Each structure stands twice: as C-alpha cells, then as structure tokens.
Amino acid sequence: MPEEAGFPPAKRFRPGCGPPGGRVLMLLTAGGGSGGRRQQPALAQPAASPYPEAVERQRRSLPIFPARGQLLAQLRNLDSAVLIGEWARRVLCPDRHLTPPRWLPLHAGPSPVCLSALCPAAPRLPGGPQDSGLEVLAVQRVSKTQAWQRAGRAGREDSGICYRLYTENEFEKFEKMTVPEIQRCNLASVLLQLLAMKVPNVLTFDFMSKPSPDHMQAAVAQLDLLGALERKDNQLTLTPIGRKMAAFPLEPKFAKTILLSPKFHCTEEILTIVSLLSVDSVLYNPPSRRDEVQAMRKKFLSSEGDHITLLNIYRTFKSLGGDKDWCRENFVNSRNMMLAAEVRAQLRDICLKMSMPMVSCRGDVESIRRCLAHSLFMSAAELQPDGTYTTTDSRQPVAIHPSSALFHCRPACVVYTELLHTSKCYMRDLCVVAAEWLYEAAPDYFRRKLRATRD
Numbered sequence: 001m002p003e004e005a006g007f008p009p010a011k012r013f014r015p016g017c018g019p020p021g022g023r024v025l026m027l028l029t030a031g032g033g034s035g036g037r038r039q040q041p042a043l044a045q046p047a048a049s050p051y052p053e054a055v056e057r058q059r060r061s062l063p064i065f066p067a068r069g070q071l072l073a074q075l076r077n078l079d080s081a082v083l084i085g086e087w088a089r090r091v092l093c094p095d096r097h098l099t100p101p102r103w104l105p106l107h108a109g110p111s112p113v114c115l116s117a118l119c120p121a122a123p124r125l126p127g128g129p130q131d132s133g134l135e136v137l138a139v140q141r142v143s144k145t146q147a148w149q150r151a152g153r154a155g156r157e158d159s160g161i162c163y164r165l166y167t168e169n170e171f172e173k174f175e176k177m178t179v180p181e182i183q184r185c186n187l188a189s190v191l192l193q194l195l196a197m198k199v200p201n202v203l204t205f206d207f208m209s210k211p212s213p214d215h216m217q218a219a220v221a222q223l224d225l226l227g228a229l230e231r232k233d234n235q236l237t238l239t240p241i242g243r244k245m246a247a248f249p250l251e252p253k254f255a256k257t258i259l260l261s262p263k264f265h266c267t268e269e270i271l272t273i274v275s276l277l278s279v280d281s282v283l284y285n286p287p288s289r290r291d292e293v294q295a296m297r298k299k300f301l302s303s304e305g306d307h308i309t310l311l312n313i314y315r316t317f318k319s320l321g322g323d324k325d326w327c328r329e330n331f332v333n334s335r336n337m338m339l340a341a342e343v344r345a346q347l348r349d350i351c352l353k354m355s356m357p358m359v360s361c362r363g364d365v366e367s368i369r370r371c372l373a374h375s376l377f378m379s380a381a382e383l384q385p386d387g388t389y390t391t392t393d394s395r396q397p398v399a400i401h402p403s404s405a406l407f408h409c410r411p412a413c414v415v416y417t418e419l420l421h422t423s424k425c426y427m428r429d430l431c432v433v434a435a436e437w438l439y440e441a442a443p444d445y446f447r448r449k450l451r452a453t454r455d
Contacts, residue, residue, distance in 0.1 A: 143178040147171065180209035187211055187219035188252045192228060195238045196246035202236060225378060225445055226256045247350055250278065257375035258351065264371040266361040267351065269311060273368070275344035276310045277417055277429060282336045283313075285403065289331075296330050301405045304365050305414070305431035307372060309405045314340070373437035376415040377445070380438055381427060383412050389427070392438070392449055401426040413438070 142150075147164070164171065182190070194202045203216055220236065223229045228242030238246065241259060248255040254274045261270040276282060285293050300316070302308035313330075317337055320326050327334035351358065361367040373380075381389040381398050387410065389398050400407050401420065404427070415438075417429035439446050 141174055143175045144171065145176065146178050147174065182207060182209055183211050183215070186222070186251075187215055188222045191216070191219045192223060192238075192242065192246050192252055195229075195236060196243065200235065222378065223252060225442060226252055226375075228252060228256075244354060247354070248347065250274065250347075253375055253378070254278070257371060258347065259356075260371050260374055262357050262359060264361070264367040264374075265359045266364070266367045266371055267356065267358055268360040269368050270371055271344050271347050271351070272311055272314050272340075273307050273372075275340045275347060276314060277307075278343050279336050279340045280333075282310070282333050282340060284331055284333055286331070293331050302365070303405075303409065303432070304369060306405050306429045307431045308365055308368065311368070369431055369433055370437055372415055372431045373433040374441040376417070376431075377438045377441040379417070380413065380415045380433070382435070383410055389414075392446070396425060398425045398427050400430060401428045404428065404430050406430050406432070 191202050194205060199205060203213075203220070220229065223242070226242075226245070228239055228245050229236055230239050231237070241256075244259055245252055245255040248258065250258075254277070257270055258267070258274060261267040283297075300309055300312040302312060313332060314337070317323075317327070317332065318341075322334065322338060322341075324334045326332075327337065348358070378393060380392045382392055383389055389400070390396060391398055398416075398419065400409075400414075406414070411432040413433050413435045414427065414430045415433050416427035416431075418427075420426045420428055
C-alpha cells in the first residue's frame with residue numbers, strides 16, 4: 001500500500017494475547033507477484049495518529065461487506081487489504097496501547113480478499129455424519145498441516161507477511177494431520193480400476209494409507225449391486241458389464257447409467273446429463289439478482305426434476321451455437337457448458353468404440369427417468385406422511401435442496417446425485433421416479449431393505 005495513503009513505514013506486530021473473545025483485529029497483507037508489479041513491504045498496525053483517518057477514507061470510497069459483525073474493506077486495485085473488526089472499532093480510538101493479537105502466516109494470493117463470513121478455513125470434504133451410512137459433501141476444518149502448506153503457496157517474488165483470519169488459539173484446536181481422502185471417500189471407482197488391471201485379491205491390496213475394511217466391503221457391495229462383480233474361486237472378478245464400466249472415467253453409477261441407456265433408447269440424452277453432472281455447475285445464481293434469475297430459469301424448469309432441467313438448458317445452448325451473450329442473459333456459465341460439451345464428446349467416442357447404438361428418445365422424458373432410476377436406485381428417497389423425506393437405504397432424514405427445480409414440490413419418490421451436509425442433509429440433482437421402477441432395478445436389494453425396516 002503506498003505511503004501517500006496515510007500509512008507510516010511498516011512495523012511488525014508485538015507478540016501478545018489477542019483481543020477479548022479472540023475476535024479478529026486486523027489483517028494486512030503484502031501483495032502477490034502478479035503482473036510484474038514490484039513487491040510492497042508488509043504492513044502492520046501503526047502507532048501513528050494518521051491510521052484511523054486513512055482507513056476511514058478507504059472505508060468511505062470502497063465496498064464494505066458485513067461478515068458476522070465485522071467489516072471487510074476490499075482494496076481492488078492495491079496489493080493490501082485492511083480488516084477492521086468489531087473489537088478494533090471499539091478500542092482503537094480510545095486506547096492505542098492495547099496489545100494486538102498474535103498472528104500466524106496464511107496463504108494469500110494476489111487476488112482481492114472477498115469473504116462472506118469470517119470463520120476458520122473449512123473446505124468441503126467427502127464424508128458423512130458418524131455412522132449414517134451416507135456419502136455426502138461435509139464442511140470440515142483444515143488440519144494444521146494443510147494450514148501450514150497453504151502458507152507456502154502465495155506465489156511471491158519477494159519476501160512478505162500475511163496473516164490468518166483466525167487466532168493462534170483456534171489454530172491449536174485443528175487436527176494435526178489430514179485424514180487421507182482414500183480413507184473417507186467412496187472406493188467403488190478404485191476397486192473397479194484395480195479389478196480391471198487384474199490385481200489379485202483387491203481386498204488385501206497394500207495401500208499406502210489403508211482404508212478400513214468396512215469401506216472396502218461397502219465398495220464391493222455397491223459394485224455387486226451394479227452388476228459389475230462376480231466371484232470365481234473365492235476371488236473377485238469383473239463381469240462383462242463391469243469391464244465396460246471400467247472403460248469410462250466416471251463413477252460406477254454413472255458408467256452404468258450410460259451402459260443402460262440403449263435399453264431405454266435415450267443414449268444421447270443420458271450422455272448429455274452425465275456430462276453436465278461431471279463438471280462444475282453450469283448455473284450461477286447471484287444473490288442480488290435472485291428474482292431475475294428465477295424469472296429466466298422458469299422457461300427451462302421441468303416438473304420431472306433437475307436432470308431434465310439441465311437437459312433443456314443444454315439443448316437450447318447447442319441450438320444457439322454456444323452463444324455467450326445468451327449464457328450471460330440466462331445466468332449460464334458458458335465456460336462450464338463448453339467443458340461439458342467436450343466431456344460429452346469424449347464419452348460418446350468411448351460408446352462408439354464399444355459399438356453402442358447412439359439412439360435418442362427425443363421428447364420421451366419417461367425413458368430418461370426410467371434409466372436414471374435403474375442406475376441410481378441406491379440413492380433414492382421416499383416422501384413420508386409428515387412431508388419429510390428419508391433415504392430408502394439408511395432411512396436417514398433428508399431434504400430437497402433450495403436450488404432444486406423440485407424445491408416447491410413433494411414427489412412421492414426421487415433419486416438424487418449427491419447429498420450436501422450443512423445444517424441438514426440436502427439432496428441435490430433430483431429426478432422424479434416411480435417406486436416400481438426402483439424395485440424393477442434391484443428387487444433383491446429392496447426386499448432386504450423392506451425386511452430390515454420391518455424388523
């Protein structure tokens with residue numbers, strides 16, 4: 001930050017304890033090394049009187065974002081950001097001799113700081129509530145090793161100092177090491193590829209971070225239900241359909257969806273849907289334009305669910321030749337849509353190599369829903385008399401995500417693509433199905449589930 005902004009030369013924070021309640025006091029970062037700009041020295045809390053006046057000038061001229069009772073002044077064209085907390089506003093002017101908090105380094109790239117809430121870093125990691133049997137995206141705190149690793153990713157050309165958005169006391173509460181992903185994610189894809197490589201006895205494979213036996217057995221059970229496994233001489237081997245599933249760089253359930261699509265005469269549509277589910281969301285919903293988004297989205301919404309809604313959007317996108325102006329007007333991410341088109345082309349090539357017929361159901365939406373029901377039957381939920389939903393697998397309470405096309409509907413039975421665990425378990429990417437379709441897909445599976453429920 002240039003000195004003419006009203007800041008004296010840089011000084012480091014004095015060591016000491018944090019403010020009452022551990023609130024954030026101040027964040028000052030040195031800029032990143034982008035665009036060949038000269039590195040500015042790190043700044044710290046100055047003791048000179050111009051500080052409050054300089055910050056107030058910036059506060060009045062730049063956007064302010066409320067975040068849990070705190071203020072974030074985002075300096076878009078400068079290499080520094082100043083964070084003024086509630087405690088700072090209360091005590092900086094009356095008493096400048098209070099000891100500031102002790103801070104730890106944090107990764108901070110050259111991009112502007114923009115946070116909706118000030119809380120410890122928490123990425124979405126695969127895993128679910130304890131003993132729930134669900135596969136969900138859950139919010140987890142980073143570990144200490146992750147936090148320190150991020151401190152070395154600032155990409156600077158010169159020395160600099162950056163500060164975490166949480167205190168050292170919070171940092172000490174983090175787990176020391178991150179749980180390896182292979183120990184907390186679905187292993188069905190891993191086992192499918194190991195079996196495709198003819199690895200003997202995959203259940204005893206020597207992983208560097210060995211998953212639990214329960215996770216391995218769950219993956220075997222899922223592949224068995226999808227018809228990908230068989231046992232020969234007490235060894236697990238792939239069935240013919242299992243070998244075809246291994247040829248797709250997809251989750252087994254999506255590979256099975258594509259392989260089932262010729263039976264329901266909807267291969268072209270299923271390729272589109274799976275491709276759209278394989279990339280980041282092609283839709284964006286700016287909160288400030290919520291009413292406008294809903295008005296634009298109505299012409300694509302389908303009462304059959306989110307999969308058909310996405311299919312409608314993709315068809316319009318392709319019919320207009322990938323018009324970026326249309327994407328902007330309809331709140332569609334053109335880059336992700338183009339990526340989905342590339343993924344679709346690659347999946348179609350794999351299907352052609354397998355001599356699969358490229359058939360289309362055209363306007364027969366029921367065929368698409370039947371195909372999804374026969375492949376996603378393990379991710380199904382039923383409406384209860386009290387208006388809530390429970391999964392048919394683990395009888396776990398779930399809810400329809402607010403972004404879903406079915407949020408204001410109450411279909412009797414749905415299948416979903418994933419669960420997002422925040423304040424509750426939300427189903428995302430839903431499709432309306434009939435209960436008898438699920439029983440057609442796996443009669444033995446649902447008979448066992450029904451018997452377990454009665455018991």
